[in-house]
Amino acid sequence: MTPPILGAPVQQALLPFLALDAEARILALNEAAATLYGRPAAGLIATPFAEVVDLYSREKAALMVAQAMAEGVTYDWELNHPRVDAPPTLVTYTAWIWRAAPGAPLAVAAIGRPIDAATSLAGQLAATNQQLEGALLQLERAHTALKAAQVQLVRSEKMRALGQLVAGVAHEVNTPLAFVANNLDFLAESLQALRDLHASYHDLVADTPGLAARLRAADDAAGVEQIWADLDELVPDSRDGVARIATIVQALRVFARPDDPGTQAADLNAGLASTVRIARASAQAGVVISERYGQIPPVVCNPGQINQVALNLLTNAIQAIQGAGEVVVSSSCEDAMAVVTVSDTGPGMDEATLARLGEPFFTTRPVGAGTGLGIAISRGIVERHGGRLEFDSAPGRGTTARLLLPLGGPLTQ
Numbered sequence: 001m002t003p004p005i006l007g008a009p010v011q012q013a014l015l016p017f018l019a020l021d022a023e024a025r026i027l028a029l030n031e032a033a034a035t036l037y038g039r040p041a042a043g044l045i046a047t048p049f050a051e052v053v054d055l056y057s058r059e060k061a062a063l064m065v066a067q068a069m070a071e072g073v074t075y076d077w078e079l080n081h082p083r084v085d086a087p088p089t090l091v092t093y094t095a096w097i098w099r100a101a102p103g104a105p106l107a108v109a110a111i112g113r114p115i116d117a118a119t120s121l122a123g124q125l126a127a128t129n130q131q132l133e134g135a136l137l138q139l140e141r142a143h144t145a146l147k148a149a150q151v152q153l154v155r156s157e158k159m160r161a162l163g164q165l166v167a168g169v170a171h172e173v174n175t176p177l178a179f180v181a182n183n184l185d186f187l188a189e190s191l192q193a194l195r196d197l198h199a200s201y202h203d204l205v206a207d208t209p210g211l212a213a214r215l216r217a218a219d220d221a222a223g224v225e226q227i228w229a230d231l232d233e234l235v236p237d238s239r240d241g242v243a244r245i246a247t248i249v250q251a252l253r254v255f256a257r258p259d260d261p262g263t264q265a266a267d268l269n270a271g272l273a274s275t276v277r278i279a280r281a282s283a284q285a286g287v288v289i290s291e292r293y294g295q296i297p298p299v300v301c302n303p304g305q306i307n308q309v310a311l312n313l314l315t316n317a318i319q320a321i322q323g324a325g326e327v328v329v330s331s332s333c334e335d336a337m338a339v340v341t342v343s344d345t346g347p348g349m350d351e352a353t354l355a356r357l358g359e360p361f362f363t364t365r366p367v368g369a370g371t372g373l374g375i376a377i378s379r380g381i382v383e384r385h386g387g388r389l390e391f392d393s394a395p396g397r398g399t400t401a402r403l404l405l406p407l408g409g410p411l412t413q
Contacts, residue, residue, distance in 0.1 A: 013032060017112075018110055019107050022065075023048075024049045024050065024108075025047065026048075027045070053079045054088050055134070056134030057081075065108050068095040068110075074096075078092045078093075079112075093110045095110040135173065135177075135245060136241060146169075177246060181239075272329060282318065283318045286323055290328045295333070300406075306385070308377075310403070312375065316375070317401070325346060326344070327342065337404045338406075343401075348397050354393055382404075387406060389403060389404075
């Protein structure tokens, strides 16, 4: 396809404008875009768009082009562009489909608006958000790749290779994540000090009308009130992004290399009662949790790990109920086993779903709402305790999960 010729108004525009083909390669761009990307316009033709954004923005850049091709137009895609010896430039893009000429292949046009990250804390924090979002997209794509690989690796000797891969991904993400989390904590602590300092300026000039008026005018020109409002939203949003990534990383690390269990004779009913209290706080309105504990002698186990399994079963039961319903937690003894049962009145599962329950990365929840590791991790914990997990379910009659542990017996190593 011959690179389309941009009209003079577009060429002379102060905002970056470019055209991309369906493979996200640059077809044409104006001088503002070439200046932003730090290379001559002629040398950028046929260059993949991903090469002019930073590592954290590449997944988002590909998604922007794909969404524009699929939906016709897409808005507010914030991408970072690297600069030599300077912080990256954050640009927000609007993209839409177009044709260079009648009958020509579909292409994507995009116009950007640079946000100067050096002028405000809000801009700096927004840039950090883009890095978090990019890292999260990469991690979610890694999960998808691991899910495809685990079909052949689950319950085989090759599972160890998957564990090493998962542990490596978790380690690589965890180190930069700690830097971001610490920086966010520092920023959150500093914001109030900055607010107080800003307020003190107004107090100092309150008795000098001329200076007070000039300070208020400067505030209005800079949009100080909007900056404070943006920061109030951006800090929690960034922390939420960090928490989401940390939750996934922790689950991956536990799945790949669980801690050695420390064992003791534990009161299983007491652990269940405390776990129910935690789960009850997260239950939606209309869900009732009933407790029916039987007489059980002390069980040799790692109490923390068994409580983790019980919490996972309880959480799954609560989230399975749509609207009002009941979750019943009970305990009893069967032969030489302690049995914990968690039943719910949810919609239940068909045989195909039940057969896959416990596969690593398999989840019945919407995308982004679960990692698909809960039951897999729980099954591994229970098997190391010499026990087993059983599930019984059918559409329309809810699900019953049974946790069976040997009474006072040694753990299976």
